[in-house]
Amino acid sequence: xxxxxxxxxxxxxxxxxxxxxxxxxxxxxxxxxxxxxxxxxxxxxxxxxxxxxxxxxxxxxxxxxxxxxxxxxxxxxxxxxxxxxxxxxxxxxxxxxxxxxxxxxxxxxxxxxxxxxxxxxxxxxxxxxxxxxx
Numbered sequence: 061x062x063x064x065x066x067x068x069x070x071x072x073x074x075x076x077x078x079x080x081x082x083x084x085x086x087x088x089x090x091x092x093x094x095x096x097x098x099x100x101x102x103x104x105x106x107x108x109x110x111x112x113x114x115x116x117x118x119x120x121x122x123x124x125x126x127x128x129x130x131x132x133x134x135x136x137x138x139x140x141x142x143x144x145x146x147x148x149x150x151x152x153x154x155x156x157x158x159x160x161x162x163x164x165x166x167x168x169x170x171x172x173x174x175x176x177x178x179x180x181x182x183x184x185x186x187x188x189x190x191x192x193x194x
Contacts, residue, residue: 073081154160 154163
């Protein structure tokens with residue numbers, strides 16, 4: 061039993077050694093990524109191409125005095141802008157007049173069929189009712 065316990069503790073490194081292994085791995089990983097990026101850029105430059113990279117969003121900067129982030133767009137403002145853009149679209153329900161009429165006709169037919177189904181269901185419920193005196 062003592063042999064198994066010692067084997068177990070020998071197989072588990074201490075926190076310091078584990079942190080050192082993690083740091084070494086991360087450094088090697090980042091170095092490998094940088095190397096791959098450099099080789100891709102060199103290959104593109106070799107062919108006479110200019111590499112253009114697009115980064116989404118804006119670069120966020122912080123004020124030195126207050127430490128607050130400047131230049132970011134709030135989520136509410138973004139949603140409001142998208143909602144306004146959707147309202148102003150004239151093509152939302154169809155560009156042509158016949159498309160709008162067809163959509164209205166389909167909506168009206170759907171409402172009528174739903175109304176008929178509801179009427180049938182109500183009649184069935186009324187027929188299923190039984191007289192229950194006390």
